[in-house]
Amino acid sequence: MTVDSADSTAAAQEAQPPRKRAAAKKSAKKSTGTTAAKGRPELVQLMTPEGKRVKNAAYDKYVTDITDDALRDLYRDMVMARRFDAEAVTLQRQGELGLWPSLLGQEAAQVGSGRATREDDYVFPTYREHGVAWCRGVDPTKLLGMFRGVNNGGWDPNSNNFQLYTIVIGSQALHATGYAMGVAKDGADSAVVAYFGDGASSQGDVAEAFTFSAVYNAPVVFFCQNNQWAISEPTEKQTRVPLYQRAQGYGFPGVRVDGNDVLAVLxxxxxxxxxxxxxxxxxxxxxxxxxxxxxxxxxxxxKYRADEERASWEAKDPILRLRTYLEAQTDTDEGFFAELDAEAEALGKRVRDAVRAMPDPDHMAIFENVYADGHALVDEERAQFAAYQASFAEEGA
Structure with a gap:
């Protein structure tokens, strides 16, 4: 199953002003010319957006153990991850969280890859891997403390071999590579997974991680979730070739998989x-x-992408895709989906109650642990902010 990489950016280009649109199309044509001459970039897919199973001789053998029950488990993982994510978005809108990075649409990429790992593997996430955290057994409520401002992480990384969220873009790729080099030195047979996005692929830290991992033959999988937009910049502003092809220059293989196909990702x-x-x-x-x-x-x-683009991708929704397959090709009945909906709602309530039971963040804590020995400017800013906070109390009185 193949796709042309230009298809993924067409809607984004049409949403741009005419001059930018023409330049983007010219750039895309130039960047894909070599690839087009050799054939379209491969997209590994085992289940179509219509929920139909397709054969792939190279990868089918890696999912021969996936029974109907296992598919239902994958479906449950995705539904629970989406429900948790939706609740977190709502909590942020209600002022309970300072910020939240949603995973909406990326459930298959995260659940498929997360369920592929073994217990002794080690995962280095960014800040959006809520579905991977779910698969690694991290309590969802522990993901929220940092976004509420009451802790710097919220869980023990070594309890689930799932490192703390990383806000600094791309730095976790180097952390994962170093850890993987240590795993190899120790003679262990476990592996390491480093998650990052298409925008982070342009960071120097990621390039350095590729270099070190290749030279030292580190047991690490670099898992790039190309969700088409690095904040407000489309993928064609990040690279002139499909992202997976970057691996060739470093001397290791790269593969592009349909990230909305949980079976293919697995x-x-x-x-x-x-x-x-x-x-x-x-x-x-x-x-x-x-x-x-x-x-x-x-x-x-x-502000930067067209509604039509999102609509075209909603038709490829990873959860809808697997549900369509389960309804048509297995004995999954409506009772399963109803029970799962109830379980998801119970998770949403548990998350909501847990966040509201958390303490309010200490507003002055932002000034702590900035410099080891203190700093005159920080002291001045602390005093100014304290006076600002006190002004509200005075107005209330």
Whole structure:
């Protein structure tokens, strides 16, 4: 199953002003010329957007153990991840959280890859991997403390081999590479997964991680969720070739997978992890997906992308895709979906109650631990902010 990478950016280009649109199309044509001459970029897909199973000789063998019950489990994971995410967005809108980065639309990429990992593997996330955290057994309520401003992480990374969220774009790729180099030195057969987005792929930290991992044959899988937009910049502003092809320049394989196909993501990630554990070095997996929501709750995507673009991707919704398959090809009945909806609502209530039971953030804590020995400017800013906060109390009195 193949797609042309230009298809993914057409809607974004049409949403731009005429002059920018023409330049973008010219750039895209120039950037894909070499690839087009050799054939379209491969997109690994095991289930179409219409919920039909397709064969893939290279990757089918990695999901032969996936029964109907296992597919229902994957469906449950995606539904629960989306419900948790929706509740977090609502809580931010109600003032309970300072910020929230939604995963809406990326559930298959996260659940498929998360379920491919073993318990002894180690995961280095960005700040949007709520579905991966769910698969690694991290209590969803623990993901929210940092976004409420009451802690700097919220969970013990070594309890689930799931590192704390990383806000600094791309830095976790280096952390993962260093950890993977240590795993290889220790002679362990576990692997490491580093998550990042298409925007982060332009960061120097990611390039350095690619170099070190290749030279030291580190057992790491670089998992790029290409959701088409790095905040407000489309993917064609990040690269002149499909992202997965960047791996070639570093000497290790790259593969593009349909990021809305949970079965394909599971298969490809299992393959990449097997390579890592067998001492074959790093792999770059590009999960071709779409961010259906805002970059974060402080972002307004209507300012830079067309509604038609989102609508075209909603037709490829990862949860709807698997549900269509389950309804048509298995004995899954309406009772399963009804019970799951009730379970999801119970999760939403648990998350809501947990956040409202959290303490309010300490407004003055922002000035702590900035400099080891204190700093005159920070002291001045602290005093100014304290006076500002006190002014509200005086007005209330």
């Amino acid at each position: 298969a490809v990630t299992r393959w990449a992890l097997e390579r890592a554990r067998n001492g074959e070095g790093p792999t770059l997996v590009e999960a071709f997906t779409y961010r259906m929501g805002a970059h974060t709750t402080s972002d307004d995507p209507t």
